[in-house]
Amino acid sequence: MKYIQRVNELIVGRTSATENLVLFGQNIAAGSCLSGLTRNLKVGKGGLIINTQNSENTLAGLGFGMMLDGVSSVFFMKQLDFLLLGIDQLTHTYNFIRRNRPNASYTIVCIVSDLGYHGLQSSFNNFGDLCSIARIQGFTITNAVDAEAIINTHLVAPGFRIIGVSQRLFGKELPEVKEVYSNTEKTLFQYTEGDGATIACFNLSFPYGLELHSKLKERKIESSLFSVNSVTPINWDKLIVNAKKTKKLVVLDDSKSENLSYDNFLADVADECDLKSIIVVKRKFDDARWLYPNADELPVDYGAIVSKISS
């Protein structure tokens, strides 16, 4: 099954089982339904599905207004960068509402524009940036395991959060992964357990981490593969303990902005661990080409990493 089919299936399953839920957004029930994200949307009794106007600031506030009224909603939006138009709602309005721990649910589901060749707009691919501005709970979906856990736990639940899906992964077949561990908040997932290395994936870089895990396995090195699916303060303990054990840490982050989610993690690692090797795979910005239409893949030199780990 493809990534987008599974994500869509989980969304429809959750929304159709919820009464008095309002689903809204541009073209959510028209055309390609946001490239399949919102195909065949259904709501339970008393709910509404609204194909809206193109007004992101107002639409971001619309969900908060409903939340104040005790009505739950999900706002689906085509691109993460469109949400920049609604930042004022994400900070000011949310800060007003969160004081009273609302019972209603409001979730924004947005697509991170990381497919490649989208040019200027794709410079904003760091999902955590948006969450960081008001310490908003946010979750990235990278595979079948985290998709099921995050959508079933958080799509409709008291409070507000943003869920980010990767456009790059939409057409990809879901890899076979099994959960070794996930925390209660569904912000940290572990998929494999091994003594050879600790792999920590941030933002939407899980597929690169999984590939690295496979390459290491080919060299008979078992690694522990983690994905950090949120930037809101999370408990790293599980990751730190694992890194202390393997003494070899690989951090992957495909984000393009200056403040990276793993910065805080590495600060804690420096504080608590005495590691033999720390490899950080991030983007390099040697020239202006990152702004222009390009393939958008995170360059990962798997061979060099495997060599370094095996040595």
Next chain:
Amino acid sequence: MERNQDIKIAREIIRLRLSQLLINEKYKANAFKIPIHIAIGHEAIAVAIDVIMGKKDLLVCTHRNMHYNLARTKFIKPILDEYFLKKDGLARAELGSMNLANEKKNIVYTSSILGNNLPVAAGLALGQKVKHNNAIVIVQTGDGAMEEGTFYESLLCMKSNSLAGLVIVENNEWSMHTRISERRTAINLSKFAESLGVGYKKLRGNDVYRYINELKTIRKHILKNKIPFVFEVDIVTLGGWYVEVEGNIKGRFIHPHAGPLSKTNIEEWPEIEHSSTDPVFVLNKHFQKDTLKAAAKKILKDIKAEIGGN
């Protein structure tokens, strides 16, 4: 003179005025740490809204919300305590002045950010629709906030989704320290509303009884037709003053945007302007001066008793 009018409403206008003047006295004495936007001159629309609101109607305010909070809360002390950031303030010292709301009295959201409250009001109205409530959502805005994109977006959203929203445009001509003519071209709000198929009415003159009658009709219209309505009201924010400027006999006018009104003092009869720009002055159309003065004297005594040593 329309002697059959309800004196309670006139008392409310006077109470709002005297309460604000008392707050201003404390503001002048540097009693507050937070910024406050006084709304002297805005009393008529606030009292009218308070009178016409149904039990389930919701009100959404802006940074200049003192008049609505005083009108809905009916007391000055919880508001004053909030301004003092006391834990027993109206919002437990969590909101201060620019975001002050009173959920128990249906002021469910107040925003310090220009135009931010309009989308939230649209969402509230959509929530009312989902819940099948026969109620309207009233949102306060102004001639400055209507320059924001959310003004257009939210009206479009309300109309597109048949939402019962009443947008109150308090047009005081000023955005901080620039007049409309100094910052933008004129907007024909009537034509703008018409272009969206949204109702529109403009009133001036600060006659609270007229405002109430008009707003009652508009509220019924909104509920019956499920379309939003723009109600523009011309207002003069009173309490401005002139500072001396060389070569200018009159001096430079300081519009009372935020901060204390340095030249405004509290009097038993709290009229600031002897014209229709002042809602207190306009009460003279409906009642004998002696009646109003006696009411004002009693109200001032009551307010002072309420706040005690505050």
